[in-house]
Amino acid sequence: MKKYCIGVDVGGTSVKLGLFYHNGTVLKKWEIPTRKDKKGSNIIPDIAASIRSELVNEQIPLSEVSGAGMGVPGPTMSNGYVSKCVNLGWINCNPAEELSELLGIPVKAGNDANVAALGEAWKGGAEGFQDVVMMTLGTGVGGGVIMNGKIIAGNRGLGGELGHITVNCDESDKCNCGNKGCLEQYASATGVVKIAKRLLAERYSDSMIRNVEHLSAKKIFDAAKKKDGIAMEAVETLANYLGMALATVTLTIDPDIFVIGGGVSNAGEILVNTIEHYYKKYLAISEKRAKIVLASLGNDAGIYGAARMVLDQDVIEEE
Numbered sequence: 523m524k525k526y527c528i529g530v531d532v533g534g535t536s537v538k539l540g541l542f543y544h545n546g547t548v549l550k551k552w553e554i555p556t557r558k559d560k561k562g563s564n565i566i567p568d569i570a571a572s573i574r575s576e577l578v579n580e581q582i583p584l585s586e587v588s589g590a591g592m593g594v595p596g597p598t599m600s601n602g603y604v605s606k607c608v609n610l611g612w613i614n615c616n617p618a619e620e621l622s623e624l625l626g627i628p629v630k631a632g633n634d635a636n637v638a639a640l641g642e643a644w645k646g647g648a649e650g651f652q653d654v655v656m657m658t659l660g661t662g663v664g665g666g667v668i669m670n671g672k673i674i675a676g677n678r679g680l681g682g683e684l685g686h687i688t689v690n691c692d693e694s695d696k697c698n699c700g701n702k703g704c705l706e707q708y709a710s711a712t713g714v715v716k717i718a719k720r721l722l723a724e725r726y727s728d729s730m731i732r733n734v735e736h737l738s739a740k741k742i743f744d745a746a747k748k749k750d751g752i753a754m755e756a757v758e759t760l761a762n763y764l765g766m767a768l769a770t771v772t773l774t775i776d777p778d779i780f781v782i783g784g785g786v787s788n789a790g791e792i793l794v795n796t797i798e799h800y801y802k803k804y805l806a807i808s809e810k811r812a813k814i815v816l817a818s819l820g821n822d823a824g825i826y827g828a829a830r831m832v833l834d835q836d837v838i839e840e841e
C-alpha cells in the first residue's frame with residue numbers, strides 16, 4: 523500500500539528533500555548540494571540517486587511511494603515545463619518529467635514560492651485554510667496563491683508572482699524584472715534597506731541606524747522596535763506598499779488568509795501589525811478582511827508543499 527510521499531525543494535546552493543507519510547508527518551529530512559555546472563544537467567540525476575539511496579536506508583520500496591513534488595526557483599507551468607530557470611541554468615526542460623522517468627513514480631513541479639505557500643496551507647501558519655496567499659519576504663519577494671487547496675500557476679507560470687505587482691509608478695530605479703516600482707523593491711530585505719538609506723539621506727534627524735555599518739533589515743526592525751523615527755518610517759513605507767498589494771490581491775481573489783514568511787518576517791508582530799494597518803486602509807470597501815499571520819515552517823515550507831502536491835484531497839481524507 524502506498525503511504526509515503528517525497529518533497530523536493532531545489533535551491534541555488536542546495537536541494538532540500540523530505541520523506542513524508544501521507545498525513546504530513548515527516549519521517550526524514552536531508553540536503554544535497556546543487557551542482558549547477560553543465561547547465562544544471564546533474565541536478566535531477568543527483569536528486570533521483572539521493573532519493574533511491576535514502577529509501578534503501580529506510581527499507582522503503584519505491585512501490586510504497588505515491589510520488590514526489592518539486593519546488594523550482596523560477597516560473598514553472600502546471601505540467602512541469604520550465605522555459606528558463608536562471609539560477610540553475612535550466613532552459614526549455616521538464617525536470618518533473620525527467621525525475622519521474624528516473625524514479626518510475628509520478629512527479630509534479632511548481633514554482634518554489636507557490637509550493638512554499640502550499641506547505642504553509644497544509645501544515646504551517648495557514649493550516650486548515652483552503653484559500654491561502656503567501657508572501658515570502660527574502661532577498662526578493664516571492665508570492666504563492668492557493669485556491670481550493672491547489673496552486674494557481676496560471677497560463678504562463680506567472681500566477682502568484684506577487685513581488686512584481688507595481689505599487690509605485692513614481693519609482694526611478696529599476697527592479698530585477700525590468701519594471702520600475704515593483705513590490706519587491708520595497709518589501710524585501712534589500713528593499714527596506716534601500717528605503718532606510720534614502721530616508722537617512724533626505725532627513726537630518728538623528729537615528730540609531732545612521733552610520734551603522736552593513737545596515738540590514740534586522741537592524742532596521744530592531745531600531746523601529748525601539749521607536750527610532752527613521753527606522754519606523756522605513757517599516758511604515760514597507761508596510762504601506764505591502765498592505766496595498768494585499769488589498770489588491772483581496773480584491774482579485776478574496777483569500778481566507780495571508781501568510782507572511784521569509785527572513786524579513788522574523789521581525790514578528792511589529793511587521794504584521796503595521797501591514798494590517800495599511801491593509802485595512804486600502805480595503806476601505808469592506809469591514810471584513812482576510813487574516814494576516816506569520817509563516818511557521820521556515821525553510822521547510824518548500825518540502826512540505828512539494829510533498830503535498832502529489833497527494834489528492836481524497837488520499838488525505840481516507841486516513
Ligand SMILES: [Zn+2]
Nearest residue numbers: 686697699704
Ligand atoms: Zn519587478
